[in-house]
Amino acid sequence: MSSVTTTPVPRPATVARPTGRTAPVLRQLLLLALAVVVVAPFAWMVTTSLKDYADVYRPPYLWPQEFHVGNYGRAWDAAPFAGYYVNSLIMTGGILVGHVMLDTLAAYAFARLRFPLRNTLFLVLVATMLVPQFVTVLPAYDLVIRLGWYDSYAALIVPRMADVFGIVVLRAFMASIPAELDDAARLDGAGPWRSLWSVTLPLCRPALATVGMFSFLYAWNDFLWPLLVTSDDTHRTIQLGLSTFSSKYGTYPELLMAGTVTAAVPALVIFLFLQRAFIRGVASTGLK
Structure with a gap:
């Protein structure tokens, strides 16, 4: 009898996977690297503001050789920053109040009230988010000129007091609130206004914080619209x-x-x- 010899088949090389102990370390290192990437521009901005003019373009680029805190005073005196701050606070406050009030009312109507073509109107409203902002700038500017609002707080605030994004976020959050709460309030004799004020709004604080945060950043950092409707430092x-x-x-x-x-x-x-209410609002309204 002839003997048959078999050669062992080599096993494919296995890729080493992170163990249970190394996986959290790698995850933390990745998050640390991402944090450095995010914080680095802001750190460069702060350290540059503390440098002398001769040290801006000389190494070390990130850390100043001498701290010149007086740059903030020189920058504040070089332009009427106090007036700029007051104008930004007035504009941002007006837009923020308008977004919270008007977006809440519109979102409550779409989420709780029953009226003809409700879903169709909401889809049309959402479709306006696809329109670029630059398309609506000229009609809004023409309306401001016709109303005589040029170079005024009304021009800075009124055309932007409502926001489709806030309506969508608040409607999604209100739709997640059980309708039985409104039914119970209705049985106790509460109307729509009372139900909105006493039942819905207290439960919408995380979503309101989210809308308020985005509205503040949108208004505070806006450049194009104030540039169009203002002409002097007033x-x-x-x-x-x-x-x-x-x-x-x-x-x-x-x-x-x-x-x-x-x-x-x-x-x-x-x-x-x-921060806490903002994170809860982002997590609960699906804006991850």
Whole structure:
């Protein structure tokens, strides 16, 4: 009898996978790298605002050799930043109040009230989000000129007091609230206004914080619309002030960065103040 010899078949090489202990470490390292990428531009802006003009373009680029805190005072005195701040606060406050009030009323109507063509009207409203903003700028500008609002707070606030994004977010959140709560309020004699104020709004605080945060950032950082409807420093906002400051002192980046840091402080304060409610609102309304 002849013996048959068999050669062992080599097994394919296995790729080493992260074990249960190394996987969290790799995840934390990845998150740390992403955090560095996000924070690096802001850190460069802060350190540049503390440098002397001669040190801006010399290494080390990120860390100043000497701290010049006086750059903030020079930047503040170089342009009427106090007036820019007041104008930005008035404009942002008006837009924020308008978004919270009007978006809430529209979202409650689409989520709770029953009227003809409700879903069709909502789809048309959502479809307007596909229209580029630049398409609507000229009609809005023409309307402002016809109403005589040019170079006024009304021109800065009124055309932007409602927002489709806020309506969509609030409607989605209100639709997730059980309708039995409204039925119970109706049995107790509450009308739609009472039901909205006493039942729906207290439950919508995370979504309202989300809408308020996005509205604040949208209004505070807006550049195009204030540029179109204002012509002098009386109603110019902080973003336009930084642009004028940059064109006037374009060769002094340390002063420009000092003004930019000053303009970014309110947004950081608002975010830290609404951070928990903002995260809950983003998670609960599906904006991940």
